Amino acid sequence: MVKPVLAVNFKAYYPHSFGENAYRLAKDAVRVWRETGVEVILAPPFTELKSVIEAVNGTGVKVFAQHADPVEPGAVTGFIPLEGLKNLGVHGVILNHSEHRLKISDINYLVKKARKLSIETLVCADTPETGAAVAVLGPDMVAVEPPELIGTGVSVSKAKPEVVTNSVDVIRRVNKDVAILTGAGITTGEDAYIAVKLGTIGVLVASGIVKAKDPYQVMKEMAEAMLKGLA
Amino acid sequence: MVKPVLAVNFKAYYPHSFGENAYRLAKDAVRVWRETGVEVILAPPFTELKSVIEAVNGTGVKVFAQHADPVEPGAVTGFIPLEGLKNLGVHGVILNHSEHRLKISDINYLVKKARKLSIETLVCADTPETGAAVAVLGPDMVAVEPPELIGTGVSVSKAKPEVVTNSVDVIRRVNKDVAILTGAGITTGEDAYIAVKLGTIGVLVASGIVKAKDPYQVMKEMAEAMLKGLA
Amino acid sequence: MVKPVLAVNFKAYYPHSFGENAYRLAKDAVRVWRETGVEVILAPPFTELKSVIEAVNGTGVKVFAQHADPVEPGAVTGFIPLEGLKNLGVHGVILNHSEHRLKISDINYLVKKARKLSIETLVCADTPETGAAVAVLGPDMVAVEPPELIGTGVSVSKAKPEVVTNSVDVIRRVNKDVAILTGAGITTGEDAYIAVKLGTIGVLVASGIVKAKDPYQVMKEMAEAMLKGLA
Amino acid sequence: MVKPVLAVNFKAYYPHSFGENAYRLAKDAVRVWRETGVEVILAPPFTELKSVIEAVNGTGVKVFAQHADPVEPGAVTGFIPLEGLKNLGVHGVILNHSEHRLKISDINYLVKKARKLSIETLVCADTPETGAAVAVLGPDMVAVEPPELIGTGVSVSKAKPEVVTNSVDVIRRVNKDVAILTGAGITTGEDAYIAVKLGTIGVLVASGIVKAKDPYQVMKEMAEAMLKGLA
Numbered sequence: 001m002v003k004p005v006l007a008v009n010f011k012a013y014y015p016h017s018f019g020e021n022a023y024r025l026a027k028d029a030v031r032v033w034r035e036t037g038v039e040v041i042l043a044p045p046f047t048e049l050k051s052v053i054e055a056v057n058g059t060g061v062k063v064f065a066q067h068a069d070p071v072e073p074g075a076v077t078g079f080i081p082l083e084g085l086k087n088l089g090v091h092g093v094i095l096n097h098s099e100h101r102l103k104i105s106d107i108n109y110l111v112k113k114a115r116k117l118s119i120e121t122l123v124c125a126d127t128p129e130t131g132a133a134v135a136v137l138g139p140d141m142v143a144v145e146p147p148e149l150i151g152t153g154v155s156v157s158k159a160k161p162e163v164v165t166n167s168v169d170v171i172r173r174v175n176k177d178v179a180i181l182t183g184a185g186i187t188t189g190e191d192a193y194i195a196v197k198l199g200t201i202g203v204l205v206a207s208g209i210v211k212a213k214d215p216y217q218v219m220k221e222m223a224e225a226m227l228k229g230l231a
Numbered sequence: 232m233v234k235p236v237l238a239v240n241f242k243a244y245y246p247h248s249f250g251e252n253a254y255r256l257a258k259d260a261v262r263v264w265r266e267t268g269v270e271v272i273l274a275p276p277f278t279e280l281k282s283v284i285e286a287v288n289g290t291g292v293k294v295f296a297q298h299a300d301p302v303e304p305g306a307v308t309g310f311i312p313l314e315g316l317k318n319l320g321v322h323g324v325i326l327n328h329s330e331h332r333l334k335i336s337d338i339n340y341l342v343k344k345a346r347k348l349s350i351e352t353l354v355c356a357d358t359p360e361t362g363a364a365v366a367v368l369g370p371d372m373v374a375v376e377p378p379e380l381i382g383t384g385v386s387v388s389k390a391k392p393e394v395v396t397n398s399v400d401v402i403r404r405v406n407k408d409v410a411i412l413t414g415a416g417i418t419t420g421e422d423a424y425i426a427v428k429l430g431t432i433g434v435l436v437a438s439g440i441v442k443a444k445d446p447y448q449v450m451k452e453m454a455e456a457m458l459k460g461l462a
Numbered sequence: 463m464v465k466p467v468l469a470v471n472f473k474a475y476y477p478h479s480f481g482e483n484a485y486r487l488a489k490d491a492v493r494v495w496r497e498t499g500v501e502v503i504l505a506p507p508f509t510e511l512k513s514v515i516e517a518v519n520g521t522g523v524k525v526f527a528q529h530a531d532p533v534e535p536g537a538v539t540g541f542i543p544l545e546g547l548k549n550l551g552v553h554g555v556i557l558n559h560s561e562h563r564l565k566i567s568d569i570n571y572l573v574k575k576a577r578k579l580s581i582e583t584l585v586c587a588d589t590p591e592t593g594a595a596v597a598v599l600g601p602d603m604v605a606v607e608p609p610e611l612i613g614t615g616v617s618v619s620k621a622k623p624e625v626v627t628n629s630v631d632v633i634r635r636v637n638k639d640v641a642i643l644t645g646a647g648i649t650t651g652e653d654a655y656i657a658v659k660l661g662t663i664g665v666l667v668a669s670g671i672v673k674a675k676d677p678y679q680v681m682k683e684m685a686e687a688m689l690k691g692l693a
Numbered sequence: 694m695v696k697p698v699l700a701v702n703f704k705a706y707y708p709h710s711f712g713e714n715a716y717r718l719a720k721d722a723v724r725v726w727r728e729t730g731v732e733v734i735l736a737p738p739f740t741e742l743k744s745v746i747e748a749v750n751g752t753g754v755k756v757f758a759q760h761a762d763p764v765e766p767g768a769v770t771g772f773i774p775l776e777g778l779k780n781l782g783v784h785g786v787i788l789n790h791s792e793h794r795l796k797i798s799d800i801n802y803l804v805k806k807a808r809k810l811s812i813e814t815l816v817c818a819d820t821p822e823t824g825a826a827v828a829v830l831g832p833d834m835v836a837v838e839p840p841e842l843i844g845t846g847v848s849v850s851k852a853k854p855e856v857v858t859n860s861v862d863v864i865r866r867v868n869k870d871v872a873i874l875t876g877a878g879i880t881t882g883e884d885a886y887i888a889v890k891l892g893t894i895g896v897l898v899a900s901g902i903v904k905a906k907d908p909y910q911v912m913k914e915m916a917e918a919m920l921k922g923l924a
Contacts, residue, residue, distance in 0.1 A: 012773070014766030018780045046739040046773060047781050067771025073707030075844050075900070077792040078760025080705070080739060087711045088740050096335065099770040103332040104364055105357045126336045133335055133364040136405060151768050174367060174405050207768070243542070245535030249549045277508040277542060278550050298540025304476030306613050306669070308561040309529025311474070311509060318480045319509050330539040382537050438537070563796040566789065566826055567819045588798045591830055595797055598826040598867060636829060636867050 004226035005141070005181060005202025006032070006192075006219060007041040007122065008209050009066065009094065010048070016210050022048040025209075026055035028216035033061045036223040039202070041122070043094050046080060053089045062091040064122060068114075070106035082113055092120030096134065098147045104133070111137045122204070124183070128167040135175040142171060143204040145183035151207055155191035156184040161198055168199040187218075189225035196229035235457035236372070236412060236433025237263070237423075237450060238272040238353065239440050240297065240325065241279070247441050253279040256440075257286035259447035264292045267454040270433070272353070274325050277311060284320045293322040295353065299345075301337035313344055323351030327365065329378045335364070342368045353435070355414070359398040366406040373402060374435040376414035382438055386422035387415040392429055399430040419449075420456035427460035466688035467603070467643060467664025468494070468654075468681060469503040469584065470671050471528065471556065472510070478672050484510040487671075488517035490678035495523050498685040501664070503584070505556050508542060515551045524553040526584065530576075532568035544575055554582030558596065560609045566595070573599045584666070586645070590629040597637040604633060605666040607645035613669055617653035618646040623660055630661040649680075651687035658691035697919035698834070698874060698895025699725070699885075699912060700734040700815065701902050702759065702787065703741070709903050715741040718902075719748035721909035726754050729916040732895070734815070736787050739773060746782045755784040757815060761807075763799035775806055785813030789827065791840045797826070804830045815897070817876070821860040828868040835864060836897040838876035844900055848884035849877040854891055861892040880911075882918035889922035 008029065010017040016025075022044050033040045043064040044052045053063050069079035085093060095110055096102045102110070107123060114121045121139040125131035131144040144167040149156050156163055164182050171180055182195035183204035192203045203222065212218045239260065241248040247256075253275050264271045274295040275283045284294050300310035316324060326341055327333045333341070338354060345352045352370040356362035362375040375398040380387050387394055395413050402411055413426035414435035423434045434453065443449045470491065472479040478487075484506050495502045505526040506514045515525050531541035547555060557572055558564045564572070569585060576583045583601040587593035593606040606629040611618050618625055626644050633642055644657035645666035654665045665684065674680045701722065703710040709718075715737050726733045736757040737745045746756050762772035778786060788803055789795045795803070800816060807814045814832040818824035824837040837860040842849050849856055857875050864873055875888035876897035885896045896915065905911045 009770060012764070012766050012769045012777060014774070014776045015780065017766075018777050045777055046771075047742055047777050049740055050743045065771070071705070073705050073710075075792060076705045077702060077736075077787070077790040077899075078739075078758070079793065081707070083707045084705060084711050084738055084740050087708065094770070097770040099768060100772065101334040101336055104327065104335040104338065104361050105332055107335065108358060108361045108364070127339060129368055130335050130339045132405075133339070133367040136364040136367060136401075137360055170367075174363075206770075240539060243533070243535050243538045243546060245543070245545045246549065248535075249546050274539075276546055277540075278511055278546050280509055281512045296540070302474070304474050304479075306561060307474045308471060308505075308556070308559040308668075309508075309527070310562065311507060312476070314476045315474060315480050315507055315509050318477065325539070328539040330537060331541065437539075558797065563798055565794040566797040566800065566823050567794055569797065570820060570823045570826070589801060592797050592801045594867075595801070595826040595829040598829055598863075599822055632829075636825075 002201060002230065003037065003039045004196055004230055005039045005041065005179065006223055006226070007181060007202065007204045008043065009204060009206040010044040010210055011206050012045055013210055017045055018048060023051050023055050025215055026052045029061050029219060030056055030059045031216060032219040032223050033059060035220065036227060038223040038226060041092065049088055049090060064092040064094055065090050066094050067097065067100045068093045068095065068110055070109050082110065082117055082119055086117045086119055090119065092122060095121055095123045097124045098126060098145055098150055107134060108137050111139050128163060128170045131167045132170040132174050135171045135178050139178060141179040141181055143181035143183040145204065149184035152185045153187050153208070154185045155187060157182055157186070157191050157194035157198060159185065161194065164195065164198040164200060189221035192222040193225035193229045196226045202226060233432060233461065234268065234270045235427055235461055236270045236272065236410065237454055237457070238412060238433065238435045239274065240435060240437040241273070241275040241441055242437050243276050244438070244441055248276055249279060254282055254286050256446055257283045260292050260450060261287055261290045262447060263450040263454050264290060266451065267458060269454040269457060272323065280319055280321060295323040295325055296321050297325050298328065298331045299324045299326065299341055301340050313341065313348055313350055317348045317350055321350065323353060326352055326354045328355045329357060329376055329381055338365060339368050342370045359394065359401045362398050363401040363405050366402045366409050370409060372410040372412055374412035374414045376435065380415035383416045384418050384439065385416045386418060388413055388417070388422050388425035388429060390416065392425065395426065395429040395431060420452035423453040424456035424460045427457045433457060464663060464692065465499065465501045466658055466692055467501045467503065467641065468685055468688070469643060469664065469666045470505065471666060471668040472504070472506040472672055473668050474507050475672055479507055480510060485513055485517050487677055488514045491523050491681060492518055492521045493678060494681040494685050495521060497682065498689060500685040500688060503554065511550055511552060526554040526556055527552050528556050529559065529562045530555045530557065530572055532571050544572065544579055544581055548579045548581055552581065554584060557583055557585045559586045560588060560607055560612055569596060570599050573601045590625060590632045593629045594632040594636050597633045597640050601640060603641040603643055605643035605645040607666065611646035614647045615649050615670070616647045617649060619644055619648070619653050619656035619660060621647065623656065626657065626660040626662060651683035654684040655687035655691045658688050664688060695894060695923065696730065696732045697889055697923055698732045698734065698872065699916055699919070700874060700895065700897045701736065702897060702899040703735070703737040703903055704899050705738050706903055710738055711741060716744055716748050718908055719745045722754050722912060723749055723752045724909060725912040725916050726752060728913065729920060731916040731919060734785065742781055742783060757785040757787055758783050759787050760790065760793045761786045761788065761803055763802050775803065775810055775812055779810045779812055783812065785815060788814055788816045790817045791819060791838055791843055800827060801830050804832050821856060821863045824860045825863040825867050828864045828871050832871060834872040834874055836874035836876040838897065842877035845878045846880050846901065847878045848880060850875055850879070850884050850887035850891060852878065854887065857888065857891040857893060882914035885915040886918035886922045889919045895919060
């Protein structure tokens with residue numbers, strides 16, 4: 001059976017996404033992974049990658065960078081090449097997030113280079129059409145997130161289910177294999193349940209988990225809801 | 232019969248692309264259009280659009296902007312919304328040129344908005360894969376130009392014919408209708424002939440025409456070579 | 463006596479800033495210039511520069527571009543080098559507008575190059591400190607515009623007069639000669655009157671004039687108020 | 694007596710700037726600090742900040758980020774607000790490096806915010822004039838680095854000493870207190886000696902140390918040469 005995916009974008013909430021909070025969130029994620037077996041992905045800020053990687057060490061939880069810069073290693077200042085991420089031990093990278101859009105040629109460059117370095121790629125898109133466009137480039141995962149719902153707590157799976165089903169349709173026409181995630185406004189287990197019922201394999205969540213009173217509870221609820229949805 | 236396309240990017244060569252030189256180039260293009268009937272597209276700098284539009288007025292030569300900014304009209308300074316281009320009388324717009332790359336979400340926004348405003352779109356790409364990615368968005372034309380050959384005088388049709396045939400393959404898989412152009416290093420009639428023989432409908436040329444001793448002769452030669460190639 | 467400056471940024475309001483509207487605004491400006499003798503500067507969109515230059519031809523009204531790109535002429539697509547603006551006949555250029563910020567090294571490059579080409583420079587800044595920073599580079603004019611007031615109709619001269627007086631103070635410490643303009647929310651003659659009373663030489667106005675019911679009346683009123691203020 | 698400054702920009706050389714190499718470089722720097730007492734600043738990639746901070750813990754060596762993004766903490770993905778850096782324990786931040794230029798308004802925003810957070814700022818500039826422009830904003834340090842010499846091994850102190858002396862002149866006119874560093878091509882102790890003799894307080898070095906066969910030796914030599922120069 002295919003495992004549902006619970007991807008958590010820490011963003012840069014302060015203090016939630018940094019220091020001890022980031023570490024604690026990672027430990028909560030490990031607990032959810034142990035208890036449910038879903039595929040858990042954590043994307044902390046660059047500066048917290050090291051401590052989060054240490055926190056999940058030896059478990060199945062994966063750590064992704066929130067972004068990578070389309071640069072070769074060398075004389076570049078304040079940018080992060082994929083090689084630096086790989087060396088640190090990250091498993092993957094989010095690309096083209098709504099808050100960090102990339103040029104199409106740079107997405108292509110990064111997806112191809114990540115594949116060579118065995119770094120997984122999760123490429124975001126704002127519409128079904130751009131979701132299909134980036135899917136053509138062969139990333140591991142695509143998440144379609146209508147920007148107007150991001151951070152609202154109004155989930156795309158409830159407010160715009162047609163965006164999700166339409167995304168699955170147009171993406172599958174150009175790429176049979178890419179994993180499709182649902183994102184934007186995902187806050188509850190029910191949102192996650194609908195996401196998998198509509199044909200995607202998981203969710204990309206940020207404030208719904210990171211700023212939750214009890215992130216563990218929300219992650220657990222979402223993981224179980226997705227398992228139920230896929231059963 | 233389908234007409235071959237001869238698209239001329241004036242870029243910003245000085246003084247070639249400006250003032251009287253731009254006007255004269257436009258008049259040469261009109262002559263080639265009259266004599267050969269090929270689809271001629273001229274893309275002068277923003278500041279020369281008005282005079283080039285006047286120069287080709289009443290003919291079949293089309294004028295494209297070299298770029299459009301992904302902005303709505305309003306409080307924007309030093310940016311050009313599509314509405315401003317339409318109002319001026321342009322027929323189309325080049326998007327995502329190698330020297331002016333765009334974010335994938337912005338290409339999608341501009342292609343869709345241009346369609347509503349009846350502005351044609353010619354989207355550039357650096358590889359067959361990105362060519363297919365942008366083709367998913369439904370532009371009128373796609374040009375695949377390996378950046379390393381742009382401006383070299385070494386044509387992609389001779390140096391990397393597999394880029395052209397591969398582009399046609401992967402683009403056609405996702406879009407049956409888009410017109411496919413060959414670009415990068417196109418300098419001679421032979422380059423243009425090979426481009427159509429390899430399955431594309433025309434060429435996107437810059438310095439090969441704009442900086443030529445006799446732009447009229449080069450355009451004429453390319454137009455005739457493409458007609459021969461398609462015959 | 464020093465002449466007050468009335469600088470009009472057309473921005474990209476639609477249809478106000480384009481086509482016949484742009485031309486009519488230019489003709490109104492010529493009338494105000496003839497009737498009052500103030501220094502009038504018009505900054506239309508790139509695509510309207512040619513027609514506005516024609517409209518003010520033979521008068522003392524100056525035409526500025528809203529922006530210039532920090533590029534040398536050559537293989538650049540969709541960007542405007544200063545040489546192209548000069549060739550068209552522009553008198554000056556706005557740089558670093560709140561809606562089109564530039565890197566400090568690019569402002570320096572453009573100010574120096576503009577001087578060589580006899581193109582005047584009007585550099586915008588968001589605070590007195592950044593106003594002083596750009597004044598160090600030796601532009602002809604500096605306009606300090608608090609972004610939060612731009613386009614509000616609440617004028618900086620009334621809402622934050624200390625920004626204006628403070629700007630004059632810190633800019634004069636580093637540059638004795640640069641002309642200092644007041645901008646953001648300037649809508650009435652009174653706003654312009656206060657601006658010169660606070661020690662600046664004129665105003666930078668956009669929607670207050672461009673979207674006014676009768677732009678001529680507003681420009682006339684502002685011009686006369688500034689003359690009164692400087693008398 | 695004023696202590697000379699030895700600032701080391703790790704850039705993103707691979708594998709030199711990452712992992713064990715970054716850690717070892719930090720340990721070498723600690724040794725030089727102990728042996729010479731000069732002010733040593735290390736600027737590793739974002740992803741190595743944590744381990745370098747741990748490596749220098751309890752010593753006088755300072756750790757700077759190579760860049761900071763002009764964002765508030767919150768819903769930002771793949772960007773680093775100053776609060777995240779502070780929380781990690783960095784002492785300062787490099788801004789506007791030649792390989793990561795910033796808009797003047799963003800430099801102002803970051804310098805002011807860093808001051809509130811007790812984060813030191815080292816702002817780079819490409820010419821004496823832009824050095825003076827950024828000095829107006831009140832950073833702790835300014836480094837003037839002619840981009841054409843960066844990474845060449847040809848030091849600005851030998852090849853263009855007038856850039857250094859001119860920088861000191863024009864920066865001192867607008868800011869009496871800012872520390873002025875010399876950068877670009879600094880490779881030897883002699884380069885560093887000349888830098889302080891020309892009136893600056895230290896050097897900003899990258900490949901000359903990071904890619905050196907024995908970084909410890911080069912740092913030691915530069916530190917001692919500067920001490921001699923200032924004696």
